[in-house]
Amino acid sequence: MLFEGIEICCPRCRDELERPAENVLVCRGCQRRFPMVLGIPDLRVAPDPYIGFEAERAKVDKLVQRFDDYDLEGFIDFYYANTSVVPPQHAALYKRSLxxxxxxxxxxxxxxxxxxGTGMRMNVAESALLEVGCGTAPLLVAAERYVPRVGVDIALRWLLVGKKRLQQAGLDIPLLCACAEALPFRPSTFDYAVADSALEHFTDQHQALDEMLRAMKPGARLFIATPNRFSIGPDPQTGIWAGSLLPESWTAAIVRRQGGIPPIRRLLSAGQLSRLLSEAGFLGIKVYLPPISAEQRAHFPAPVRAAIALYDAARQLPILRELLRLFGPLLHAVGQRLAPGGVAALKR
Known part of the structure; x- marks a missing residue:
């Protein structure tokens, strides 16, 4: 079926979906029923690792009831006020990031x-973009040059926050609740696929990348951002210095002592990320250190801005750049699905 301009299908059997009522989709083949919440289809085949279906539905019901009462910032505050497992210091960190x-x-x-784009920004007009793990949809707001675009996330509660963000930005972009490992799309649908700070959270990274590759057109581009497994800086998900570098059991113990829930993730080094993308079948893979734009820096306090300036300076020096690739905070990667004409077409 065509859902807000994007062709979707059953994530289990890939058969056609139908909409017999306002808030439900039904698969024509396997007869599985998928509910809809505030216009967001719940097409998951497995629950979010952090919360079961019933517990999340209770939280979602609260968010739906108060959806029209807040702007984005207020809705984030309301979300964390009803999330007792997130301690205040973590809620403040997450809110600032959001x-x-x-x-x-x-x-x-x-x-x-x-x-x-070989040193130049690419022409992305009339290019369909899929973001897997879109969370609260900031990239969908930022990617205004990509049309159409769609966001997928396993967390229905976060998609409601994303819907509020889109509403506040005056955007009507389809959001789907689905598993990265079972995407509800036909093959060869998208020109670009993105996983921004999401790959580390996928339950099965290989299967998720297989699904993204399947949904991409021949020649389509892949964009990845993910924390570095060996970063010596503050962990982006816990705020703990060298939290990514520490054994996961140590990081989990520290987070529990702070009253929080340890992140469920598999972090990757630069080499591991490159191998994973290659094994998935992507070509033209490049793993690199991202720059930090002036607009990004403006959101940080002065000490952090000073550290970012040092990072950017070090990134320009070959020796230090290699060290940062090993121990820097974040990794970016780009790749491409094999284009018509084979490998030679990727070089054009």
Whole structure:
């Protein structure tokens, strides 16, 4: 079926979906029923690892009831006020990151386009973009040059926050609740696929990349951002210095002592990321250190801006750049699905 301009299908059997009622989709083949919440289809085949279906539905019901009462910032505050498992210091860290998300996404898009376009930003007009793990949808706001675009995430509760962000930005972009490992799309649908700070959270990274590759057109581009497994800086998900470098059991113990829930993730080094993308069948893979744009820097306090300036300076020096690739905070990667004409076509 055509859902808000994007062709979707059953994530289990790939048969046609029908909409017999306002808030439900039904698969014509396997007869599986998929509910809809505030216009967001719930097409998951497995629950979010952090929360079961019933517990999330209870939280979603609260968010739906108060959806029209807040702007984005207020809705984020309401979300964390009803999430007792997130301690206040973590909620403040996450909120700051969420509010800076659009500026960060604009910087990342520029960097990916430069890395993929032989030193120039690519022409992306009339290009369909899929974001897997879109969270609260900052990249969907930032990617205004990509039309159409669609966001997928396993967390229905976060998609409601994303819907609020899109509403506040005056955008009507389809959001789908689905598993990265079972995407509800036909083959060869998208020109670009993005996983921004999401790959590390996928339950099965190989299967998720297989699904993204399947949904991409021949010659389509892949954009990835993910924390570096060996970063010595603050962990972006916990705020713990060298939290990515520490054994996961140590990081988990520290987070539990702070009253929080340890992240469920598989972090990758630069080499591991490159191998994973290659094994998935992507070509033209480039793993690199992203720049930090002026718009991104403006959201940080002065000490962090000073550290970013040092990072950018070090990134320009070959020896230090290699060290940063090993121990820097974040990795970017670009790749491409094999184009018609084979490998030679990727070099044009």
């Amino acid at each position: 509010l800076a998300g659009v500026a960060r996404a604009r910087g990342w898009l520029d960097a990916w386009e430069m890395a993929s």
